[in-house]
Amino acid sequence: MSIVDLTSMGEPQSEQRNEINQRLSKLKDEISDYCFQCAKCTSGCEAHKLLELEPHKMLALLKRGLIDEMINSDVIWTCMSCFKCRERCPQKVAPVEVLFALKNMAVASGKQIPGKYTAILQSVLSIGATQGIQEVTTRDNKTKRRSDLGLPNISKPSDLAKFQAGLMKIAVEKV
Amino acid sequence: MKKKYALYPGCMMPTEQYAYEISIRESLPILGIELVDVEGFSCCGEPLKSVNQLMTLYLSARNLAVAEKNKLDIFAPCAMCHLALSECKNLLGNSPEMKERINNLLSSEDLIYEGSTYIVNTVDLLHDHIGLETIKQHVKKPLTGFKFATHYGCHLIRPSEIGRPDNSENPQKMEEILKTLGAETTDYYPEKLDCCGGILQINLPESALTKTGQKLKAIQEYGFNGLVDVCPWCHRMYDARQTKAGETVATKLEVPVFYLTQLLGLAFGIKKEKLGLDLNLSPVDKIKLGEA
Numbered sequence: 216m217s218i219v220d221l222t223s224m225g226e227p228q229s230e231q232r233n234e235i236n237q238r239l240s241k242l243k244d245e246i247s248d249y250c251f252q253c254a255k256c257t258s259g260c261e262a263h264k265l266l267e268l269e270p271h272k273m274l275a276l277l278k279r280g281l282i283d284e285m286i287n288s289d290v291i292w293t294c295m296s297c298f299k300c301r302e303r304c305p306q307k308v309a310p311v312e313v314l315f316a317l318k319n320m321a322v323a324s325g326k327q328i329p330g331k332y333t334a335i336l337q338s339v340l341s342i343g344a345t346q347g348i349q350e351v352t353t354r355d356n357k358t359k360r361r362s363d364l365g366l367p368n369i370s371k372p373s374d375l376a377k378f379q380a381g382l383m384k385i386a387v388e389k390v
Numbered sequence: 391m392k393k394k395y396a397l398y399p400g401c402m403m404p405t406e407q408y409a410y411e412i413s414i415r416e417s418l419p420i421l422g423i424e425l426v427d428v429e430g431f432s433c434c435g436e437p438l439k440s441v442n443q444l445m446t447l448y449l450s451a452r453n454l455a456v457a458e459k460n461k462l463d464i465f466a467p468c469a470m471c472h473l474a475l476s477e478c479k480n481l482l483g484n485s486p487e488m489k490e491r492i493n494n495l496l497s498s499e500d501l502i503y504e505g506s507t508y509i510v511n512t513v514d515l516l517h518d519h520i521g522l523e524t525i526k527q528h529v530k531k532p533l534t535g536f537k538f539a540t541h542y543g544c545h546l547i548r549p550s551e552i553g554r555p556d557n558s559e560n561p562q563k564m565e566e567i568l569k570t571l572g573a574e575t576t577d578y579y580p581e582k583l584d585c586c587g588g589i590l591q592i593n594l595p596e597s598a599l600t601k602t603g604q605k606l607k608a609i610q611e612y613g614f615n616g617l618v619d620v621c622p623w624c625h626r627m628y629d630a631r632q633t634k635a636g637e638t639v640a641t642k643l644e645v646p647v648f649y650l651t652q653l654l655g656l657a658f659g660i661k662k663e664k665l666g667l668d669l670n671l672s673p674v675d676k677i678k679l680g681e682a
Contacts, residue, residue, distance in 0.1 A: 242443055244484050245551050261544075261585040265597055292593055295601070296439070297585040298548035302558050309549070318440040330593025332441050339449075343432035345401040351408065353668040354675070361404070364666070366411060369404045370431040377499045378432065378452075384495055385448040 227280025231320065235277065238316040238390045239309075246301070246309040250274040256300035256310050266293040270300045270310030277313060286321045292329050319390075340379060343372045393519070395465035395510065396457045397425040398475070400622070401433050403468055407622035409666030410649045414467055414512070416664050417655035420528055421520045425465065430456040434466075436474035436545070437592070450478035451492045454509075455501035463508040465515060467651075469543035469621035472511040472555070479505060480552040511546060512620045512650060514555035517563040522570045530659035531680050532572025538653075539614040540564040540575065541605075541628065543621035544585050559583070564618060564650060571657040581608045588623035596638065602627040603635035606643050615677050616646035618653060625649060629672045646674040656680035 239246060254271040262268035268290055276285055285291055294314045301309035322328055328336075335345045348361050348369065361369070372378035403410050418425060435449030454475060457464045466472040482489040483505050493503055510519060542561045550558045565575040587601025606628060609617055619625050627635065629647040636643035647670060655665040656679050667674055 238443070241485070241488065242447070242481065244481065261587075261601065262590075265600060266594070292440070293590075293597075295544075295585050295587060296589050297544040299544070299583075302548045302550060315439055315443055319443055322441050328441060330595075332438075332592055335437055335592065336441055339433045339435075339438065344405060345433055345437050346405050348404075349406040351406060351669060352671075354671060355668070357668075359408070359669070361408060364408050364412060366404070366408065366415075367427055370399060370427060370429055372432050372499070373430045374499065381452070381495050381498050382445065382448065385445055386442060388444060390444055 225281050225284060228282045229280055231282035232277070232280045234320065235282065235313065235316045238319070239312060241390050243309060243312045245307070246312060247307045249306045250278065250308045251306060253305065255303050255305065259299045259303055261295045261297045261299065262293045268293045270314075273310055273313060274308060282317070282320075285317050286324065286326070289329070291317045291321065340382060343375065343378060344369070392422050392424055394424045394426055394462060396428045396460060396462035398431060398453060398457070398464045398466045398471060400466065400468040400471040402622035402626065407625060409652065409669040410467060410622055410625065412664070412666035413649055413651035413655050416660055417651050417658060420658055421524060423515070423520070426460070426462055428456060428460050428462065434471040434474040436470040446474055447478055447481065447488070448492055448495065450474045451482060451503045452496055452499065452501055454479060454507050455496055455503040457507045458504055459501065463510065465510050467512050467620070468623070469511065469546035470623055472509060473545040475509050476552055476554070479507070479509065511555045513542070513546065513563050516567050516650075516654070522566060525567065525570050525654075529571055529657045531657055533568070533653060533657055533679060534572045536615040536677060536679070537574040537576070538568055538616050538618045539579060539609045539612070540568070540582070541586065541617055541619040541624055543619065543624045546621065564620070567650065568618065568653070571653060573653070579608070579612055581605045586624040586627040588627050591627070598627065599631060599635045600638040602631060603637075603639035603641070603643070606632060606635060606645050607639045607641050610641070610643060610645050614645070616648055616674070618648050618650050620650050629670055632672045644673050644676065646670075646676050647672040648674065653679075
């Protein structure tokens with residue numbers, strides 16, 4: 216899992232660069248893009264230690280406009296969204312938010328969504344929750360259901376059809 | 391004084407992490423908290439942020455609007471939910487344009503988002519709103535002689551610009567609550583702020599387990615009697631997946647993992663069975679709590 220070298224001769228993609236800026240300014244009004252490559256983000260990155268994510272390099276690629284390179288890379292999906300990069304950046308840049316934008320753009324462009332994200336999305340669309348009620352086992356191997364534990368019914372959208380309609384509308388809107 | 395909150399359950403707690411919900415419903419009323427079950431809630435949208443942030447925003451706004459309709463503040467015990475809801479409130483408070491867009495869509499469900507709902511999590515509810523003094527008055531069986539490590543969960547303490555329940559680099563509220571319950575803690579251990587890896591469980595489960603294993607291994611080596619958390623995603627990793635996590639770090643892990651509300655209940659003298667302690671899959675029997 217690696218992305219192109221920063222010295223690549225790739226052509227900058229200004230349209231996508233603008234889209235990222237749009238997304239960030241509309242959804243995250245308190246962050247900046249004045250990255251000066253101090254790499255403080257990478258030094259504390261939870262995914263760096265384990266999966267070689269280097270947030271400061273993503274920001275450098277963003278500045279160069281090499282967006283496709285990132286969207287096509289698996290690296291963007293290694294972020295654990297711990298928000299340390301955003302918290303610690305001396306310039307109020309938020310690599311974690313750039314990564315969310317990149318992942319959103321990868322999904323919107325029709326690339327395969329990794330892991331169980333599709334299942335979670337389908338579950339939220341169909342029942343309003345990321346998963347249905349699960350049976351669990353106790354430490355001594357007894358099966359328990361929610362109803363066995365004296366817990367009330369789960370809160371859910373009162374009109375599922377209307378809920379789904381709203382969600383489908385927002386799903387196709389542009390930021 | 392009785393204070394009412396809508397219990398916003400999210401998804402993980404009410405479909406799987408029952409011990410958290412059971413211990414919340416059992417222990418918080420003792421402190422004068424009335425939990426109201428409200429019809430109409432859905433997912434907060436946080437797990438879908440990587441897929442579609444606009445959808446996350448919409449889902450959070452809709453849940454806040456449901457609480458507003460019932461004229462209630464929200465108690466969100468899950469750190470992920472608490473972040474999504476707080477971020478939504480923050481953004482829509484600063485962007486009338488986005489607020490109008492979201493409200494146009496919410497109207498189909500007869501909902502309207504104004505931004506009047508206050509959002510709390512377990513940590514600030516106990517520490518800031520109920521207060522240590524009140525908690526102390528209800529302690530009947532202090533957790534004397536046990537030393538716990540804490541895990542706050544990344545989403546609970548960052549990003550601080552939008553306001554989080556505790557300090558992003560040096561959170562201490564759980565420590566103060568645990569001390570009030572008679573337990574010992576430590577202000578800091580090197581892995582205290584490490585992530586549980588929970589989000590990666592969705593697409594890179596092996597790496598997620600390694601994150602979990604590394605932190606638990608350290609906690610075990612330091613000799614803590616257990617780990618205390620407040621997020622159902624984190625708890626699922628540390629408790630239910632502990633044995634598997636141990637395999638990733640080639641260690642037999644035996645760290646008792648508790649929800650803070652379970653320890654709260656034990657210190658209040660509530661029986662184990664009523665706090666869902668049989669549902670913890672980590673070896674919580676290793677330490678004899680609440681039996682004296």
